[in-house]
Amino acid sequence: MADAKTPNWKPRTRAVHGGTKRSQYGEVSEAIFLTQGFVYDSAEAAEARFVETGPDEYIYARYGNPTVAMFEERIAGLEGAEAAFATASGMAAVNGALVSMLRAGDHVVSARALFGSCLYILEEVLTRYGVEVSFVDGTDLDQWQAAIRPETKAVFFESISNPTLEVIDIAAVSRLAHAVGALVIVDNVFATPVFQDTMGLGADVVIYSATKHIDGQGRCLGGVILGSHDYINKTVIPYMKHTGGAMSPFNAWVMLKALETMDLRCRAQAEGALRIATALEGQAGLTRVIYPGLASHPQHGLAMAQMEKGGTMIAMEIAGGQAAAFRFLNALETIIISNNLGDAKSIITHPATTTHQRLSDAQKQRLGISPGLVRLSVGLEDPDDLIADLLAGLAAAVGA
Numbered sequence: 001m002a003d004a005k006t007p008n009w010k011p012r013t014r015a016v017h018g019g020t021k022r023s024q025y026g027e028v029s030e031a032i033f034l035t036q037g038f039v040y041d042s043a044e045a046a047e048a049r050f051v052e053t054g055p056d057e058y059i060y061a062r063y064g065n066p067t068v069a070m071f072e073e074r075i076a077g078l079e080g081a082e083a084a085f086a087t088a089s090g091m092a093a094v095n096g097a098l099v100s101m102l103r104a105g106d107h108v109v110s111a112r113a114l115f116g117s118c119l120y121i122l123e124e125v126l127t128r129y130g131v132e133v134s135f136v137d138g139t140d141l142d143q144w145q146a147a148i149r150p151e152t153k154a155v156f157f158e159s160i161s162n163p164t165l166e167v168i169d170i171a172a173v174s175r176l177a178h179a180v181g182a183l184v185i186v187d188n189v190f191a192t193p194v195f196q197d198t199m200g201l202g203a204d205v206v207i208y209s210a211t212k213h214i215d216g217q218g219r220c221l222g223g224v225i226l227g228s229h230d231y232i233n234k235t236v237i238p239y240m241k242h243t244g245g246a247m248s249p250f251n252a253w254v255m256l257k258a259l260e261t262m263d264l265r266c267r268a269q270a271e272g273a274l275r276i277a278t279a280l281e282g283q284a285g286l287t288r289v290i291y292p293g294l295a296s297h298p299q300h301g302l303a304m305a306q307m308e309k310g311g312t313m314i315a316m317e318i319a320g321g322q323a324a325a326f327r328f329l330n331a332l333e334t335i336i337i338s339n340n341l342g343d344a345k346s347i348i349t350h351p352a353t354t355t356h357q358r359l360s361d362a363q364k365q366r367l368g369i370s371p372g373l374v375r376l377s378v379g380l381e382d383p384d385d386l387i388a389d390l391l392a393g394l395a396a397a398v399g400a
């Protein structure tokens, strides 16, 4: 519910000071208002509050809360969005952004390569309520052009896809969508708020799972929908406030403090990722290293035009399929096996048997999720230690 009112600061200053509102005690660290409700001075005041709410006039934490509003204002200022609504998780944000604006008979075009739960919303949820969804290969502009039609209300994609790190041309897809008046909704988790000016490239709505790089330390679930004042206040909020996907004040406080260090963390992680990807390329036991910051990435030019750095994620294909990939994962000593990403701790995942297990073999093949594919989220450890761990893991994968 917060509208950005940030001075003309540079991003790192916005990440530290944006949205701060001090209580009468003048605290330095932002206050956490762990309250569901708010007291009215009189019955008349309660009545008036329900008629018209402003940003400082709270009714109930499902609608808004001062700590959550500070987080919303800080992230909106950082992203260059007019307004934001914080959600309980990244998926509450994806669901809210789409369901709040769509109705039966509408048409949506989406990239095929999506986070598993995003695919579920587009494939299973929207279609159940009469929304037609067309899927395209996100990197093929001809397919976007062919699929977008006059009744298309929204296009949806991950700017860098999970787990194969395809890069989508945000400006080009936005031009095609805007030609028919469709809203461009981008799940920007992998590109992070740090490396890409997603709205500047043409997106109307940007979504984050704050669980990932925004928290960045593996503590809380959260999400955020960013967009125009009208979209957030007239479309998203009426839906979200009655359907219950609000962020908790405690999680908002964690996210608010985490935004202060996000720029430093993401830059260190991306520098580590580039060093690691460079060290891995050409190693025995790997058939492929996929990293948008490497010249060998099929869309390296586009990635570097859209993003300041190649990001914090690397995908690689272990020669020898699932058995070799499992030997590789099991041999790692510093890097942990888990499925989150964007964390200070480096995390490795085998998508075919975990995050994308639900997909059929044909779908996996189509998306490039081969049995040997692993996804690495690079953390804040010393890159030399990570490289040593990965090389030892590869030796184990090849050696058996």
Ligand SMILES: *Cc1c(COP(=O)(O)O)cnc(C)c1O
Pocket: 089, 090, 091, 092, 094, 115, 117, 118, 158, 162, 187, 189, 190, 209, 210, 211, 212, 221, 222, 223
């Ligand atoms: C993790 C993730 C989500 C979902 O976020 P949650 O906070 O886990 O609900 C959505 N999209 C992408 C690209 C993600 O990586």
